[in-house]
Amino acid sequence: MKKYHLPGVLTLIVLMAIACCSTITAQKPDSKFGGVQIGAISYSFRSxxxxxxxxxLxxxxxxxxxxxxxxGYTVENYLGIPQTKDKExxxxxxxxxxxxxxxxxxKMFAKKGVGIHILKLGSPDWSDEEIDYAFNACKxxxxxxxxxxxxxxAAKRMAPFAEKHNLYVIFHNHGQPGNPKFSFDDILAYGPKLMLNLDAGHYFGASGLHPNGIIERxxxxIVSIHIKDKTAKTASDPDKNRSFGEGDTPVYEVLQLIQKNKWPIYCDIELEYEIPQGSDAVKEVKKCVEYCKKGLEN
Structure with a gap:
């Protein structure tokens, strides 16, 4: 019978356990389903x-x-921005x-398997030098x-900077599409580097229109789409945030349109509904991810 040196065996077991734990710890997230990249705005974790x-991260x-x-404020706080309202x-x-x-x-984000596709930083009210800073930080x-x-x-102010830096200014909508006089085209006409961060939930809730119409056109x-589920404009409680699958927004149809056409559009979860008791934002975003995954893999 072969004899084993006990300390050596124990050492081997410990090393195997460490290797196993390291593999688990090093596991990186992957939220690209059926060719569609699901992401999230960090605002979702504000609570x-x-x-x-x-x-x-x-x-x-x-x-x-x-x-x-x-x-942007999360990054600037990390980098040590003064906690003051003094603009200078x-x-x-x-x-x-x-x-x-x-x-x-x-590098810190990449090490854990998370890419950064948009940085919410900058304002049309900033000085030229600060706007240059925002684009340099973005790059x-x-x-x-x-x-x-x-x-x-914002379009008029930012368009020349976007072209100068060869980067996008990506405009986000709230309820503006509910105004008949509002036009995405008028905004985009200011420059070729002006793009949309289309909030499909706000668009649907405010206008009553199916988001796929504007997405197709x-x-x-469109660089990215904010994904949320809202009640319809005609609902008894209109234009209200709901847990994914409980509102009227055609979330699956939006995701499947992007999937079908293989458009390189990021679909970002924006958690705005009330978090249920006993849960938290991380758990709810995870549920939203699974909801989107289901719609893309069926």
Whole structure:
């Protein structure tokens, strides 16, 4: 009978256990289903107790999300922006930040398997130098563009900078499409680097129109779509956020349209419904991911 040296066997067992744990720990999220990249805006985790960048990254991993629309204030807080409302002090800090720090953030996210496709940073009210800073930060962090609220003012101000930096300004809508005088085309006409971060839920809830109509027509000007489930404009309680699958927004039809046409449009979960008692934002985003996955893999 072969004899085993006990300490050696125990060492082998310990090493195997460590290797196993390391494999589990190193497992990276993958939320691309049927060719469609499901992501999430970090705003979805705003109710979590720890709002640090490190914790936010962990929330993505725990939710199984591999692509991020990242709020700029989370990154700037991590990099040490002064906690003041003094515009000159903020400007001075922004113009002093080395872009290597944004590259480090990119590496930190990539190490855990999360890409950053949009950075929500910048404002049409910023100085020229600060707008340049926002685009430089966007490039360093590996995003396709910066995002902000849609308006003619923002389009007019930001279009030259987008072309200068060869990056996108990606405009997000709320209820504006509910106004008959509102036009996406008028905004986009200000420049070829102006794109849309179409909020399909807000669009549907405010206008009553199926989002696929505008998506089909403007798909080549859409970088990302915010996915949420809202009640219809004609519902008894109209235009209200609901848990995924409990509202009237045709979420599956939107996802399947993108899948069918193989359009490179990111679909980002924006968690805005009330979190049920006993749950939290990470658990709910994970449920939203599974809901989207079901619609894309059936």
């Amino acid at each position: 979590m107790p720890d709002q640090s960048l490190e914790a936010t 962990d929330y993505y991993v725990q939710s199984g999300v591999s692509s991020a629309e990242l709020m 002090a903020l400007k001075k800090w922004r113009l002093s930040v080395p872009m290597s720090k944004y590259k480090d953030v990119r 360093a962090i590996g995003a396709k563009g910066i995002t902000m609220e849609i308006s003619e003012k 403007l798909h080549d000007r």
